[in-house]
Amino acid sequence: MSRKSASNRPVAVTGIGIITSLGRGRQENWRKLVAGSSGIHRLTRFPIEGLRTTIGGSVDFLDLDPISVPALSLALAREVCAEAIAQSGVGEAKSFPGELFLASPPLEQGWPQRMILAQRMPGIRETGPRYADLLQAAAQDCGDMHTDFLNGTIADSLAEEFGTQGSPITLSTACASGATAIQLGVEAIRRGSKAALSVGTDGSLQAEALIRFTLLSALSTANEIPEQAAKPFSKNRDGFVMAEGAAALVLEDADHAKTRGAKILAYVRGCGEAADTFHRTRSNPNGAAIVGCMQRALADAGIGPEDVDYINAHGTGTPENDKMESFGIQQVFGARASSVPVSSNKSMIGHTLTAAGAVEAAFSVLTLNEGLLPPTINYAQPDPAIPLDVVPNEARRADVAFILSNSFGFGGQNVSLVLSREAT
Numbered sequence: 549m550s551r552k553s554a555s556n557r558p559v560a561v562t563g564i565g566i567i568t569s570l571g572r573g574r575q576e577n578w579r580k581l582v583a584g585s586s587g588i589h590r591l592t593r594f595p596i597e598g599l600r601t602t603i604g605g606s607v608d609f610l611d612l613d614p615i616s617v618p619a620l621s622l623a624l625a626r627e628v629c630a631e632a633i634a635q636s637g638v639g640e641a642k643s644f645p646g647e648l649f650l651a652s653p654p655l656e657q658g659w660p661q662r663m664i665l666a667q668r669m670p671g672i673r674e675t676g677p678r679y680a681d682l683l684q685a686a687a688q689d690c691g692d693m694h695t696d697f698l699n700g701t702i703a704d705s706l707a708e709e710f711g712t713q714g715s716p717i718t719l720s721t722a723c724a725s726g727a728t729a730i731q732l733g734v735e736a737i738r739r740g741s742k743a744a745l746s747v748g749t750d751g752s753l754q755a756e757a758l759i760r761f762t763l764l765s766a767l768s769t770a771n772e773i774p775e776q777a778a779k780p781f782s783k784n785r786d787g788f789v790m791a792e793g794a795a796a797l798v799l800e801d802a803d804h805a806k807t808r809g810a811k812i813l814a815y816v817r818g819c820g821e822a823a824d825t826f827h828r829t830r831s832n833p834n835g836a837a838i839v840g841c842m843q844r845a846l847a848d849a850g851i852g853p854e855d856v857d858y859i860n861a862h863g864t865g866t867p868e869n870d871k872m873e874s875f876g877i878q879q880v881f882g883a884r885a886s887s888v889p890v891s892s893n894k895s896m897i898g899h900t901l902t903a904a905g906a907v908e909a910a911f912s913v914l915t916l917n918e919g920l921l922p923p924t925i926n927y928a929q930p931d932p933a934i935p936l937d938v939v940p941n942e943a944r945r946a947d948v949a950f951i952l953s954n955s956f957g958f959g960g961q962n963v964s965l966v967l968s969r970e971a972t
Contacts, residue, residue: 556848558815558971559734560805563636563798564910565628568897569605569791573631578914582943584925586775586896588789594755601767603774605791605898606753620751621652622702624794624903629710629747636798637810638743639711646743646799648712649732650703651725653752653902702749712745720902722957723862724821726795727905727965731819733799742804748906749794761790764829766866776926780863780892781870781938783931788864791898795906797913802971814913817950817966818849824960831872837962838876842952845964846880851950853881856888856966858921858946860912860953861938863892864899869956874934889946891924891939905955905963912951912967921946 566573569587570580580587587605593615596602610623639645703716721728726748733744761767768787770777779785805812822844824837831838846852862873878885893908900907915921920943927940953965 556818556850557738558802558817558968559737560800560802560810560812561797561814561816561913562638562800562805562810562812563632563634564813564913565631565635565796566907566910567607567624567627568793568900568907569607570897572609572627574910574914578911578918581893581896581911581922582920584896584923584942586925588774588777588791588898590774599755599758600762600769601758601790602771603777604753604789605793605900607751607792617653617752617754618702620792621749622705624751624792625650625652625702625706625747625749625796626709628749628794628796629706629745632796632798633710633745638798638800638808642709643711644713644743644745646712646741646745647714647733647736648703648707648716648745649729649747650706650716650718651720651729651748651902651906652702652718653750654720706747710745721961721963722959723899723901723904724955724957724961724963725902725905726907727909727953727955727963728821729906730797730799730816730909730965731821731963733797734816734819737799737801742801744799745796746799746906747794747796748903750900750902751792752901753790753792758790766829768865778865778895778898779926780861780865780895780924781874781931781934781936782927783929785865785867785870787866788894789898791900793897793900793903793907795903795910797906797910814916815968815971817851817968818845818847820844820846820848820964822962824962826960829958830868831956831960835872835875835879837960838872838956839879841962841964842876842880842954845952845966849966849968851966853884856881856950856952857948858915858951859888859890860908860915860951861890861892862954862956863894863924865892865894870934873954873956874936877936886935887937889921889939889944890936891922893922895925905953908955909953909965909967912953915951916948916967916969919945919948921948
């Protein structure tokens, strides 16, 4: 194969950080993931009476009181950035030599602030204070917590703490957001940047979010045994399980990484995206966008479907998503579709929403390094309409050179990434 041009050359991964409901850090997460452990549990952070879904993959082991969406999303992102940068060894302390691309949930006031505002409502009628004043009062009453409610404030905090260069970018492409952050990092390096910090974070598991997804008929209601609720690709799947988590990847120009003697964990070889503006939650039945983003990622990587050794599936466990992802895989891989291993990390960690693409890309890096395919657990009832090898229930040893990692978001925002062990 001829040397790639600057516009599509491989980009090195030199550091990763992960936190999910399975635990803190890449080592604990990987150990539990390949053991088939589940981080899904009964929710205890807030009242669940009257909710149709009472389970989730919440991250409950961080010292935050009270917890809000901005506070938790920032705390998660801070931990994974520190872990990824430490592993990479790039730059100096508080001076990361590249840009920041952050995927975070669209932020608004969390329930702690809303309750305080509600308590102050009588004062609005009597004195008519400005909304900004009420927000400031809420911040004071909530104590030591991150109370910046506008999108972009988490990225600003991370940029200040880790010393990233240029304008910190905050993005939201639904459940593809984490993969989009990686794609933007890759594109920045291909344009000449030395490095990029690509992050996905989501701490938005709270009552209102559960109600919203319930109204969309998207969540599993298999509450009885929480760890068995997420059933991607199974015939009896009934929805996804909402979860929290974060992941960060340090991306570098390969020559820059080699010159400084860095250990290269993997390469991002290709990125593909395709929009499907068909429906707020459903995919177009023709599957064109799902097929298109996988094909574009392969083309960008300069490989064909025959080169892919494993697919890290989006695999949410909703009837619609799994059917359409299977359809897309069959269209792209043809006769090989039933023999290429395809598994879903969401069967164990739940759906981390905005963070999912980054979390699953980080797991893909570990898969390349360890030669071990994470399983799809809770696979007891195969779906005849989904004839895929889903690595059922137990991890599997495999020689993996190329991984395709899929992220498909509500509204038809789709991104696929190709990761590899080698640059060529």
